[in-house]
Amino acid sequence: MPRLLLSPLSALDRGLIPAVAEGIEAVLPLTVELATLPVDPEEVWDEERGQYHSTPLLDLLVKTAGPGEGDRILGVTEGDLFIPILTFVFGEAQVGGPGAVFSLARLRPTFYGLPPDPSLLIERAVKEALHEVGHTFGLVHCRNPDCAMRASTNAGEVDLKRATLCSECARLVG
Amino acid sequence: MPSILVVDDEKVVQESLRRWFGDYGYEVEVATDGKEALARLVERSFDIMLADIRMPGMDGLELLDRVKEGAPTTVVIIMTGYATVDYAVRALKRGAWDFVKKPFDPDDLSRLVEKALEHRGLVAENIQLKQSLAEVSDFGDIVGESSGIKKTLELVRTVASTDSTVLILGESGTGKELIARAVHAASPRRYMPIVPVSCGALPDSLMESELFGHEKGAFTGAQYRRKGKLELADGGTLFLDEIGEISKKTQVDLLRVLEDHTFTRLGGQQSIHTDFRVIAATHRNLEEMVREGTFRQDLFYRLNVVTIPVPPLREREGDVPLLAMHFLRCLSNQMSRRFEEIEPEAMRRLCAHQWPGNVRELENALERALVVGVPPVILAKDLPLTAPGSAGVAPPPGATSLASMEKLHIQRVLDEHGGNVSRAARELEIDRVTLYNKIKKYDLKRG
């Protein structure tokens, strides 16, 4: 079975890595391996925006990991991500390619002035991980409200979907 | 599958949006400019076109016009930087479906595109309805039926289509800036900015960086590179307001740049060329200033190509009631005060007044009346007008102390500027705070 190299780009919350690994293995045909890659997000820090540019971060991840045939690489960062035309992105992936990355910054309730909620953070992280890695299987956004491939542009929308794929998306992943 | 055409001259914007919409499974194509976009639209149709408003060559608005004509079922969304929201609003009037400000909130963008796709269905069914919404009047802000103002507007229309330098002459408060904007709005440069420069407002040292911009570190406090007004006006119109107030030094600077439109930023090496039309305005008699030696003759000749005189309000027969009602409506809206009428006695007084501060004084008078009056009718007593001609001209006998002369002088200047403190302060060469203090001290009237 192809591998998913799960690469935390900084120290992450307790329990987050195993939960993401389990969530992915339960839904996608991948074996998750933890990989500590020498990728420094500071290289894609944008001074003017005060955020990290996700597109070159993806390139950096893929270049550093050098994944084998069928392997994927998923970076997890604390840093708030953006692409130039948008104020932020939760994550980014190469549709049909090996790379995916997502950020915990806006998944944290504290970002919105709410008290910390470790289990909610983990739930959201699993959904975003599935979503971005789903893109690497060539999946595009899905209209099914429960499906992890549904587009979410705010944290509330992340909470509405489930950490699973609808039957249609699951069929496409094969 | 929905299809989107992204038009932007920045590669990084094209690629970001290609990826973003690609995630949705939309068919995305990109074009670098208006010409390329039109070529794509000849090849195939798109549900949505997302176009930047400012691009080299054909700008977003011109592209919008062509697309409305050639591919009316395509829903056009305009993208703007923060500085061009004015133009985006104009784009809406010309039939753009909506606009988004860069950078976009992902939430807004996805909702906008969703709604646009819904709308796309409706547009395809009924194209005609939409186009009738786009009409805007050319000179909507300039109100009047007098022969004087009609002549002025006639001139505006004639010179607008040329690229000549225009000099607008008129007393303070006659609305010279509105005329400048009207020239710009009727000119082929109308989709580009008009950039006003208040020539009397800044000391030389600041004026330089205001006009030419500066590089980072050009002087203490220059923490960032900043574009000057000359650069901001590229492609559009540079409006030099109160040109009679500029210092000798700035006259030399301006003369040089008006000759070849080339300059360097303060602290910079690179010479920059920009393309702008010049419109200047003044309430002063520049010819006389040239004779006195306070205004350079060569600069005067360069500016004095076509002149548009703006008549003072007292010479605009019959315009006072029209303007008064116009301001009544606008101000009622702005201030949320439900005024509908001006009683006949009040109107008679408005018509009898000489209006040394011109249209601006009239506007200020109505603004005050709206504040003190009781809706829905403006009464004569609500107007800040005393008996005609009493607003101190010659000092009354005995008023020769420095303080009383100062008081009279300040009142006169205030009246000349229709009660506008900023302008009066500039003419008096004191700052606004000082002027406010003096107004309080002497209990002066504004407007």
Ligand SMILES: [Zn+2]
């Ligand atoms: Zn699905």
Ligand SMILES: [Zn+2]
């Ligand atoms: Zn996605």
